[in-house]
Amino acid sequence: MLSNPQTPIAPRDHFSSIVPNWAHLGPPLRPAPDDSAVVQRVVAGLGGAAHAVVLGLTPEIIACDWPADVQLSAVDHSPPMIQALWPPAKCPPQSEVILGNWCAMPFASDSIDLVAGDGCYVLQTYPDGYASLTQEVGRVLKPGGVFVSWDPNPFNPVILYRYLATPRSPNQFIFWPHKVLPLFKSSGLSASTKFFYARLPWTRNRFLGTCIGIVAHLHHKETHG
Ligand SMILES: C[S@@+](CC[C@H](N)C(=O)[O-])C[C@H]1O[C@@H](n2cnc3c(N)ncnc32)[C@H](O)[C@@H]1O
Numbered sequence: 001m002l003s004n005p006q007t008p009i010a011p012r013d014h015f016s017s018i019v020p021n022w023a024h025l026g027p028p029l030r031p032a033p034d035d036s037a038v039v040q041r042v043v044a045g046l047g048g049a050a051h052a053v054v055l056g057l058t059p060e061i062i063a064c065d066w067p068a069d070v071q072l073s074a075v076d077h078s079p080p081m082i083q084a085l086w087p088p089a090k091c092p093p094q095s096e097v098i099l100g101n102w103c104a105m106p107f108a109s110d111s112i113d114l115v116a117g118d119g120c121y122v123l124q125t126y127p128d129g130y131a132s133l134t135q136e137v138g139r140v141l142k143p144g145g146v147f148v149s150w151d152p153n154p155f156n157p158v159i160l161y162r163y164l165a166t167p168r169s170p171n172q173f174i175f176w177p178h179k180v181l182p183l184f185k186s187s188g189l190s191a192s193t194k195f196f197y198a199r200l201p202w203t204r205n206r207f208l209g210t211c212i213g214i215v216a217h218l219h220h221k222e223t224h225g
Helices: 019-024 037-043 079-085 128-140 157-165 177-186
Strands: 051-055 071-076 094-099 112-118 141-152 189-196 211-218
Touching (some): 037 112, 037 211, 079 094, 112 128, 128 177, 128 189, 177 189
Parallel strands (some): 051 071, 071 094
Antiparallel strands (some): 141 211, 189 211
């Protein structure tokens, strides 16, 4: 495991405390069976010798069918989660895990082809957390790079009820897509969102979709000076 000394480990991350029960979690905290198909579609378009970053350790993302020569870096700030989930059952040959914060990743600017994750924005405060994560994604991605992720859909009444009426951790928030889209734009990414539960096409709408997927492409970077 590589460590990233610049970034302290978040002190109150609830994932560290639920490690023993993690395997029993279901959607939307874990991907539904076909949700990772969203990432798989982007993975299938990667060029040769790509460097992909996974935000977190979600096995369903890491187990996608990656190109044989991909380099995969999974970034997570929770040592107990890393200990429990790394190495995963299926991952590309060149895979590493990095102990670090998604908002200050130890990668050079313009060096990453794909950043993928799930349940990432729902763990960020608004506006600061949303802005830090989006700017960092924009910094590390190369022009032509892609960000893909999904979060629970708060317009689905069941998801909203669960959030408001059942116990939740203090670092879990509601994901608001309209708040993140302008941030992508100011970081140079064109983003679109989609309601889905991949397996059931008739649920792909605002009120029945369990998740909101985001796909964002970095076309160009502002050059300063
Ligand atoms: C990607 S999320 C969503 C859960 C996911 N569906 C799964 O299957 O584990 C969970 C992970 O994010 C990590 N995490 C949360 N905020 C983070 C941050 N700012 N930087 C790095 N890792 C973070 C947690 O430690 C946890 O392992």
